[in-house]
Amino acid sequence: MKYNFRKIEKKWQNVWQKKKFLMWRTIDFVKKPKIYILDMFPYISGEGLHVGHVEGYTATDILSRFYRMNGYNVLHPMGYDAFGLPTENFAIKIKKNPLSFVPKHIDRFRKQLRSIGFSYDWSREIATIDPEYYKWTQLMFLKMYEKGLVYEKEAPINFCPSCKTGLADEEAIGGRCERCGSQTEIKYLKQWHIKITLYAERLLNDLETLDWPENIKEMQRNWIGKSEGYEVLFSLENSNEKIAVFTTRLDTIYGATFVVLSPHHPLALKITQPDYLLNVENYIYEEIKKERFGIYEKEITGVFTGSYVINPLNNKKIPIWISSYVLAGYGTGAIMGVPAHDERDFNFAKKFDLEIIQVVKPEKRIKIELPYVEEGILISSGEYSGFKSDEAREKIGQDLIDRGLAKKTVYYKLRDWIFSRQRYWGEPIPLIRCPQCGVVPLKEKDLPVTLPKVKSYEPTGTGESPLKNIKIWIKTRCPQCKGPAERETQTMPQWAGSCWYYLAYILKNQKSKGKYEIVWDKNKLKYWLPVDFYVGGAEHAVLHLLYARFWHKFLYDIGWVHNKEPFQKLFNQGLILGPDGQKMSKSKGNVINPDEVVKEYGADTLRMYEMFLGPLEAEKPWSVEGIKGVFRFLNRVWSLAQKLKKEKPDKSKKSDEEIKYALNSLIYETTEGIKKMRFNVVISKMMVFEDLLRAKIEKENIYDREAFLTFIKLLFPFAPHLSQEIWSLFGKKNLLDFEPWPKYDPKLLEKKQFSIVVQINGKKRGILISDKETLTEKEIKEKVKALPLYEKYLKNKKISKIIFVKGKIINFVVK
RNA sequence: GCCCAGGUGGCGGAAUUGGUAGACGCGCGAGACUCAAAAUCUCGUGUCCUUUUCGGACAUGUGGGUUCGAGUCCCACCCUGGGCACCA
Numbered sequence: 001m002k003y004n005f006r007k008i009e010k011k012w013q014n015v016w017q018k019k020k021f022l023m024w025r026t027i028d029f030v031k032k033p034k035i036y037i038l039d040m041f042p043y044i045s046g047e048g049l050h051v052g053h054v055e056g057y058t059a060t061d062i063l064s065r066f067y068r069m070n071g072y073n074v075l076h077p078m079g080y081d082a083f084g085l086p087t088e089n090f091a092i093k094i095k096k097n098p099l100s101f102v103p104k105h106i107d108r109f110r111k112q113l114r115s116i117g118f119s120y121d122w123s124r125e126i127a128t129i130d131p132e133y134y135k136w137t138q139l140m141f142l143k144m145y146e147k148g149l150v151y152e153k154e155a156p157i158n159f160c161p162s163c164k165t166g167l168a169d170e171e172a173i174g175g176r177c178e179r180c181g182s183q184t185e186i187k188y189l190k191q192w193h194i195k196i197t198l199y200a201e202r203l204l205n206d207l208e209t210l211d212w213p214e215n216i217k218e219m220q221r222n223w224i225g226k227s228e229g230y231e232v233l234f235s236l237e238n239s240n241e242k243i244a245v246f247t248t249r250l251d252t253i254y255g256a257t258f259v260v261l262s263p264h265h266p267l268a269l270k271i272t273q274p275d276y277l278l279n280v281e282n283y284i285y286e287e288i289k290k291e292r293f294g295i296y297e298k299e300i301t302g303v304f305t306g307s308y309v310i311n312p313l314n315n316k317k318i319p320i321w322i323s324s325y326v327l328a329g330y331g332t333g334a335i336m337g338v339p340a341h342d343e344r345d346f347n348f349a350k351k352f353d354l355e356i357i358q359v360v361k362p363e364k365r366i367k368i369e370l371p372y373v374e375e376g377i378l379i380s381s382g383e384y385s386g387f388k389s390d391e392a393r394e395k396i397g398q399d400l401i402d403r404g405l406a407k408k409t410v411y412y413k414l415r416d417w418i419f420s421r422q423r424y425w426g427e428p429i430p431l432i433r434c435p436q437c438g439v440v441p442l443k444e445k446d447l448p449v450t451l452p453k454v455k456s457y458e459p460t461g462t463g464e465s466p467l468k469n470i471k472i473w474i475k476t477r478c479p480q481c482k483g484p485a486e487r488e489t490q491t492m493p494q495w496a497g498s499c500w501y502y503l504a505y506i507l508k509n510q511k512s513k514g515k516y517e518i519v520w521d522k523n524k525l526k527y528w529l530p531v532d533f534y535v536g537g538a539e540h541a542v543l544h545l546l547y548a549r550f551w552h553k554f555l556y557d558i559g560w561v562h563n564k565e566p567f568q569k570l571f572n573q574g575l576i577l578g579p580d581g582q583k584m585s586k587s588k589g590n591v592i593n594p595d596e597v598v599k600e601y602g603a604d605t606l607r608m609y610e611m612f613l614g615p616l617e618a619e620k621p622w623s624v625e626g627i628k629g630v631f632r633f634l635n636r637v638w639s640l641a642q643k644l645k646k647e648k649p650d651k652s653k654k655s656d657e658e659i660k661y662a663l664n665s666l667i668y669e670t671t672e673g674i675k676k677m678r679f680n681v682v683i684s685k686m687m688v689f690e691d692l693l694r695a696k697i698e699k700e701n702i703y704d705r706e707a708f709l710t711f712i713k714l715l716f717p718f719a720p721h722l723s724q725e726i727w728s729l730f731g732k733k734n735l736l737d738f739e740p741w742p743k744y745d746p747k748l749l750e751k752k753q754f755s756i757v758v759q760i761n762g763k764k765r766g767i768l769i770s771d772k773e774t775l776t777e778k779e780i781k782e783k784v785k786a787l788p789l790y791e792k793y794l795k796n797k798k799i800s801k802i803i804f805v806k807g808k809i810i811n812f813v814v815k
Numbered sequence: 816g817c818c819c820a821g822g823u824g825g826c827g828g829a830a831u832u833g834g835u836a837g838a839c840g841c842g843c844g845a846g847a848c849u850c851a852a853a854a855u856c857u858c859g860u861g862u863c864c865u866u867u868u869c870g871g872a873c874a875u876g877u878g879g880g881u882u883c884g885a886g887u888c889c890c891a892c893c894c895u896g897g898g899c900a901c902c903a
Contacts (some may be wrong), residue, residue: 335903684829807822
């Protein structure tokens with residue numbers, strides 16, 4: 001009988017559905033060890049699931065099935081992220097409201113996920129666009145508002161003057177509108193910000209407590225970008241005005257030969273000498289214009305102000321310049337230029353012919369080239385000469401602080417989170433603008449603020465939200481004075497919904513029939529948190545993972561959750577490339593569609609092949625031919641099942657030593673391999689074991705049914721449909737989900753046979769087979785005499801040294 | 816430019832407390848089955864030398880080093896992928 005995967009997979013998917021997926025339904029508070037295995041939920045597009053989703057989802061499915069069989073209470077849920085720009089753009093293109101098609105797209109995703117046999121707890125399914133869901137997103141925003149974490153401030157957006165709409169950064173690459181190609185502008189709009197920067201220190205420090213890939217942690221650290229330094233006051237010559245600069249290298253202050261202000265610096269014009277004013281004004285005007293159009297030039301530019309400041313340490317008079325290489329938004333917007341010890345200052349000094357004074361030398365090397373940016377020993381620094389950089393910083397810092405001219409400061413690259421989008425397809429921000437009371441937050445009972453179901457939401461032309469045009473929706477009453485007021489028309493960013501979805505799975509009320517309901521139950525959160533395994537692509541290394549961590553910490557602060565970090569262990573799957581080794585993309589025509597693979601080879605083959613492709617974390621290309629190998633393997637497993645079934649079990653031939661040992665070691669390898677997510681290796685071991693079972697039948701007429709059925713249990717997390725079908729083929733009535741995971745005997749893991757490699761000068765020259773591990777050096781030396789290599793390499797040679805590793809190797813060093 | 820990860824057969828990849836390099840799969844070659852093809856099965860398959868056998872040499876990006884022994888450790892360099900990019 002042929003392996004009819006279509007029939008088998010359909011059959012078992014129907015059985016699981018008929019049982020209402022109860023075998024995967026997770027019960028809260030069960031007295032078993034808990035484990036929360038989470039996928040990054042998919043963004044709902046019209047394209048449906050791609051092979052990258054299947055990769056991560058298969059990995060977590062294997063883990064989930066494995067831990068269930070090992071007696072864990074496993075939470076393994078799935079949901080849908082569906083607000084956001086891509087969908088809105090698609091909706092504009094097809095001239096339909098997202099509400100009219102997004103639910104259909106969700107249905108399609110669900111259908112696809114089920115067709116691959118993922119064992120989710122479907123009773124906990126969520127979608128970010130459900131009003132019951134985003135009611136909570138809005139409520140959490142209100143809590144942040146209440147705690148003073150939300151403020152409104154002008155912030156730049158990319159604006160396309162031709163499409164008359166705001167663009168996301170990724171839609172305005174290189175200052176060009178992605179859709180029409182016209183030059184984009186930077187427009188300043190009042191936008192809502194969340195003070196994530198208040199959490200910078202905690203977001204940084206708590207990384208230490210997480211079991212995440214080191215590179216992802218490093219990326220987050222760099223993103224937060226903490227730098228500790230000093231703010232130093234430089235006094236203007238002939239004036240009381242002081243300019244504050246920020247530096248992390250206070251030890252180089254004797255080498256400061258100029259000061260640079262950003263063009264946005266409030267003192268820029270004020271301190272400029274009359275003769276220089278025209279020049280400076282022109283420069284500032286040009287630079288701000290370039291900024292508006294998002295033009296960034298590598299070339300260093302700048303202009304002299306005619307003014308000078310006095311270096312507070314050596315009283316040296318140094319010129320003040322203005323240059324756009326100094327950023328307004330970081331530090332104080334002003335720096336001290338130390339060209340000898342900073343690359344950019346060096347280039348600036350070279351270009352404008354400014355003085356370069358070396359004040360730090362390396363501790364060991366003598367010859368150096370300027371700029372020398374590392375630390376070292378101070379020279380030409382007055383009383384501080386001879387100090388090491390770090391000591392000098394402390395000392396100079398303290399002396400300046402004593403004189404009231406400096407303070408210790410910490411700056412972060414991390415910026416506050418711009419939380420508004422001038423878009424329709426997002427959670428409406430639940431605030432009211434009242435002509436009497438100003439901005440007023442809505443009351444909890446008035447949530448959710450739902451999106452109006454309108455047909456058209458064309459851009460307003462001003463960069464404002466399309467909701468601005470929907471007058472009936474905007475008009476409302478002020479919750480405070482009850483007078484006429486307007487709704488906020490900006491919506492939340494796509495990240496909002498994904499900041500707490502892992503909590504929603506826990507909190508969803510599974511009992512409420514039909515109706516979707518979230519009940520905040522801290523005991524449940526206490527039982528399930530933190531997420532034990534979080535698997536997804538590295539593209540979310542910074543933003544999603546940082547925002548979600550921040551969100552969680554906020555909920556911790558207001559007492560809604562009890563722990564400080566949401567995701568204890570993170571695992572990043574590697575990208576699956578197209579067969580040509582390129583990133584999959586429609587334009588390159590190298591996209592592999594999982595639906596088609598399921599149709600041609602079946603879900604089990606798809607799952608297993610994606611796991612066999614290579615290490616889960618590695619980037620690896622799809623191979624159209626390669627998948628046949630896994631397909632053949634499953635076919636062989638199937639035909640082996642047929643053979644075993646036909647043959648009456650013959651008791652005398654039943655147990656075979658070789659099979660016993662091989663099976664025991666396979667159980668070990670599979671158990672440990674799954675825990676470490678080394679699925680590709682586990683599968684290769686299964687292939688070897690299957691070969692053995694078949695060889696035993698064909699060559700020795702040994703039919704070991706028990707071993708085979710144990711093997712099927714090991715295969716089950718990888719290929720659930722086939723395994724379950726074979727299981728039932730042998731008269732087993734239960735679902736494999738409820739079978740306990742096979743145990744291995746550590747004693748049997750020890751090898752029965754040892755091959756001892758015989759080396760001459762480190763090169764393998766022969767091999768000794770022994771059934772004892774404990775062969776002594778003496779015994780081996782005797783045995784070696786019988787080997788052919790003896791005549792050639794050892795006889796009549798002087799052995800100067802013997803290296804012997806018990807049970808492994810013996811190395812004769814000869815002259 | 817800086818930070819991180821990685822370079823192993825024709826291809827995807829195994830092998831790290833330093834101890835048989837190339838497991839497993841793809842592809843390829845030969846054979847069996849077949850009228851034939853597909854499918855399946857069996858055997859072979861790093862490169863080179865050797866008439867064959869026996870065997871040997873060379874091989875884990877490049878060049879050095881440590882070691883009885885290096886894919887694995889150290890130094891320098893080259894290449895690929897990812898992230899950040901005037902952050903003082």
